[in-house]
């Protein structure tokens with residue numbers, strides 16, 4: 001496979017914070033069209049990897065490629081415009097707008113790269129059909145007139161996913177999508193992620209191993225900033241080093 005077959009590739013990516021190596025020479029290949037999970041114990045470097053890939057952090061050394069193109073020196077907004085969008089950033093939701101309005105803002109952002117708040121409200125009505133389609137994709141079609149702030153936690157996270165979908169990402173980076181969710185919501189959100197991942201590439205950091213097992217084509221296990229193992233869930237969960245380093249306490 002050539003570099004162009006990978007939606008995301010890192011080569012020898014390293015990040016040090018004042019001499020402490022948080023990400024240590026990581027070469028990661030995320031195949032296009034797959035769901036790829038990044039797992040590992042606390043402090044393994046997962047969030048730092050995400051921040052490096054989306055350029056919220058500057059790598060100390062190494063290279064980051066998006067669809068085979070070097071994006072190491074690009075800014076987060078440029079990377080988002082190239083179709084790699086990070087989700088589950090609470091800031092993507094405006095609490096005092098309705099769900100429909102939130103999606104319309106995100107759609108506008110994609111189309112004009114600005115908010116155009118000054119335009120007459122009626123000009124935004126053309127976006128309603130698209131916004132409703134997106135709300136339906138995440139199962140929020142019954143709440144379009146509800147203010148975002150009034151949503152319970154699980155549904156708020158679905159709204160964040162919806163605002164991400166409005167940007168038409170080719171690559172979605174999901175940062176702990178199940179964090180803080182009750183068991184009822186977890187299965188629902190997993191089903192939605194599987195559905196919206198079709199035709200896209202997903203890289204996710206997730207602590208819930210049954211979700212990781214259920215959704216992922218490939219799993220990379222990080223430990224102390226370095227890659228410990230990689231493969232399918234069956235492969236990595238049977239790896240002895242992984243079991244002792246990461247799954248020891250969850251051996252059953």
Ligand SMILES: Nc1ncnc2c1ncn2[C@@H]1O[C@H](COP(=O)(O)OP(=O)(O)OP(=O)(O)O)[C@@H](O)[C@H]1O
Pocket residue numbers: 017020021022040041042043044045046047048049
């Ligand atoms: N800005 C920073 N300055 C100093 N050290 C940092 C910084 N960011 C992260 N680290 C350290 O780098 C290591 C990796 O952190 P990171 O948050 O990437 O791990 P993680 O795998 O996402 O952990 P968790 O599962 O707990 O979120 C940790 O030891 C952390 O303390």
